[in-house]
Amino acid sequence: MAIKEEKMVIHVAHSPDSDDAFMFYAINQNKIDTKGYRFIDVLSDIETLNQKALKGVYEVSAISIHAFPYVADKYALLSSGASMGDNYGPMIVARESFDVSELKNKKIAVPGKLTSAFLALELFLETSDFDYEVIDFDEIIPAVKEGKVDAGLIIHEGQLTYQDEGLVCIVDLGKWWYEKTGGLPLPLGGNVIRKDLGEEVMKEVSEILRESIKYSLEHRDEAVEYALKYARGMTKEKADRFIGMYVNELTVDYGERGRKAIELFLKEAYEKGFIDTLPEIKFV
Structure with a gap:
């Protein structure tokens, strides 16, 4: 009798966050049929994953939508796994309130130049010419509190905890994008698979x-x-709320709204010179 050939190992690289852990729970705990594939988790911050994707390191990876144009030669976007900010998203926070017009004159901590949060900030400010410092995402709130920077661009659970640290929101980029586009979500992260x-x-x-x-x-x-x-x-209640923000029907499938949002986000970035190329967007 012929021996059935085993299928390959698939490395799935993603952030060590509650929303990503929630997404991959069923695979990691053998709750569903994985059709003979063996999945191995690789955990890393999103900016590191963006850099790894440039080299095509992992078979499947979470990346920032901002990074997709630079990896589209190697990867296709999976139609599920998106993180979309639907009238909420990355925020600029500070110790004290100030007018958004002052942002261009402030030193801002950012979680990485290839993050979608950074691209959204460029679109918001309509320039790349502002003072920023790249800091690990989980060090941004402490840096703002300690006065090392004037403001911080926060992602992940910081969006729900910044007030507990005594900080104030200067602008919610997800809300800004939603209002600017007439109701589209802000595309933040997606899962890609090697072609x-x-x-x-x-x-x-x-x-x-x-x-x-x-x-x-x-x-x-x-x-x-x-x-x-x-x-x-985070408490279970707060974690559940955070997970609900970034794992929902748009995560199961981008749908028409999600696809349109990605196309517009990258088109505007390209037209304003914030990205060098506008890729064909292929969903699997």
């Missing part, structure tokens, strides 16, 4: 990842409980 795996593998892996997200949404309490280990001290 050299071939169409069949890409489609099978895409379906497995989608089923994992759907499983977590349908078994929310147990998936949130699992994700708490990545919630960096």
Whole structure:
């Protein structure tokens, strides 16, 4: 009898955050059929994942939508796994309130030049010519509190905890984008898959990842409980709220709104000279 050939190992690189842990819970805990593939988690901050994707290191990776034009030769966007800020998103926070017109004259801590948050800030300020310092995302709030910078561009759970640290929001870039575009979500992160795996593998892996997200949404309490280990001290209630912001129907599939949002986000960035190329956007 012929021995059935085992399918390949798929490294899935993502941020060590509660929303990503929630997404991949069903795969990591063997709650769904992985069709013979063996999935291995690789955890790293999003800016590091963007840099790794430039080299095509992992078969599947979370990346910033801002980074996609630079990796589109190697990767296709998976139709599930998006992080969209639907009338909320990355924020500029500071110790004291000031008018947004003063932002261009402030030193701003940012979580990485390839993050979508940084691109959204460039679009908001309509320039790349401002004073910023790249700092690890989880060090931005302390840097603002300690006065090392005038303001900070925060992502991840900091969007729910900055007030606990005595900071104020100067602008919510997700809200700004929503109002500017007549109701589109701000595209922040997506999952990509290497094109050299071939169409069949890409489609099978895409379906497995989608089923994992759907499983977590349908078994929310147990998936949130699992994700708490990545919630960096948030209460279960706050972690559940954060997960709900970034794992929802847009995460299961971009849909027309999500696809339109990505196209507009990158088109505006290209037209204003903030990205060098405008790729063909292929979803798997």
